[in-house]
Amino acid sequence: MNEFDLIRQYFTRPTPRADLGIGDDAALLSISAGNQLAVSTDMLVAGRHFFPDADPERLGHKCLAVNLSDLAAMGAKPSWFTLSIALPEVNEEWLAAFSRGIFALANEHQVELVGGDTTRGPLTIAIQIAGEVPRGQAMLRSGAKTDDDIWVSGPLGGAAAAVMHRSGRVTLPQDVFKQCDLRLDLPQPRVAFGQAIAHLAHAALDISDGLAGDLRHICNRSHCGAVVFVDQVPPAEQLIHLPAELALEAKLAGGDDYELCFTAPVSARNKLQKIAAEQGMAISRIGQIVATTQPSIQFLDTQNQALALTLGGFDHFRT
Template sequence: MGEFDLIARYFTRPVQRAALGVGDDCALLRIEPGMQLATSADLLIEGRHFLSTVAPDRLGHKALAVNLSDLAACGARPLAFTLSLALPQAEAAWLEGFSRGLFTLADAHGCELVGGDTTRGPLAINVSIFGEVPAGQALLRNGARPGDDVYVSGRLGDARLALEVFRGMVSLPGEDFDRVRLAMECPQPRVALGLALRGVAHAAIDLSDGLLGDLGHVLQRSGCGARLDVDAVPRSDDLAAQPLALQRLCTLAGGDDYELLFTAPAAKREAVARAARAAGVPVTRIGQVEPEPGLRLVDASGQALPNTWSSFDHFLDPSRS
């Protein structure tokens, strides 16, 4: 199968919203008056961002999901994306599964493929995504204010727990492992929640590298600090059954959660609750923004905890895949 046969067979579809999609030198996107274009890109490398054992349909899902999560954190509505693939070889079965997972998620969010590139090489996937947000309404990292509540969506830590199972550090029964592996391989981007939080949240970020590190980005950009109740961070029953030290590692520094962390004024707690109900996504209040810089951790009883956890960094943590 040649490069252009591969593209035509697995990745060419009629566009609905774009002015021009796959097949020309550039795609053309229509942007409504009064809207700003939001764009993001993520590169996934085999052995670094995903294991060789992942099913191709799940990999297709995740490749787009991590980008949709960036749009969600900005409060942007998805429009279109491009896909660049490096493949060791063109295997029909793999491509069929990958494209199925990719397009199932794309269709669910009205986001269409409009271009990209393919080449031979070690397996690598790059998606660039485009969305739109009303001018001046984007959720950003620099908007947190003292007195804001700190929230997270969903539950944290299952993806890291699955990784610890793959590493041989933890043992889980089959059904339990299947659940946490699903969280690792098929994260659910919180696009609807991001849209519902426009005009409610002051700041937002998606959780890709670990709660403490990503919250740290918000606090640094916002010029403030926070108090965080580490035991209030929501977790699954599978993770809650593990030793407390492992629970805290997975929820605070695990990464790969792709939930939203956001801040909002205490006066808007009911508005936050309405946004969560509208999006069908649970949210949990886990702390408060404070004027003093730095992140202060406490347990359920209010006792101070030392911050001994570190979030993922590609160039400082070579052991993690």
């Protein structure tokens, strides 16, 4: 099987919403009047972003999910993506499973594969995703305002617990590990929720590298501070099987959750809760945006006392 046979067999699907899809030097796309094009890209490298023995069908899901999550954080509707993949060899069984995973999620969110590239090399997957958002309505990291509530969707730390188990830092009961592994391998991008709250939220991002590190991006871009009530940050239920210190690390600094962290005015509380309930989700109000001279995050305990935490997010060049 040569490169073009591989593309034709495993990655070519109809693209009715694109003017031109796979098969030429570039795709041709048209966006609706009054909208902006939102574009994001993520690269996943074996041994860095996923374990080398990762199930290929789950890996197909995850590599698209992390990109969908970026558009969810902007309140954008995803439409198209490209896939570039380096493979150490042509393994048809692996490719069949990988493409099943990626297209199952693509079909769920009605997003089309319109191009990409293949080559031989260490297993590396790069996806670029594009979608539409009404002009001027994208949720930005720079939009947080003083006295905004800080919210997160879903519980945090389950994926981090799976990584801790896989790397030998803890040993979880097998059934608990399998639950955490699902969180790690099959994140659920909050696409519909992101679009639904875009008119209410002031700032947003997705939690990919840990709450502590990612919320700091909002603080930096919005020139503000954040106060986070640690006990209000919802932990994944499996964290009860971790030592207290590691459980705290998992929910505050663990990556791969791909939940949304967003800020919104106090007046939006009831509407946000209603939207979440309509979508069968739980959202948690975890803190407040405050005015500061330097961007910072302060973590408080149940007595409103500051905790001396030095947790940060994942950094590819420091970790």
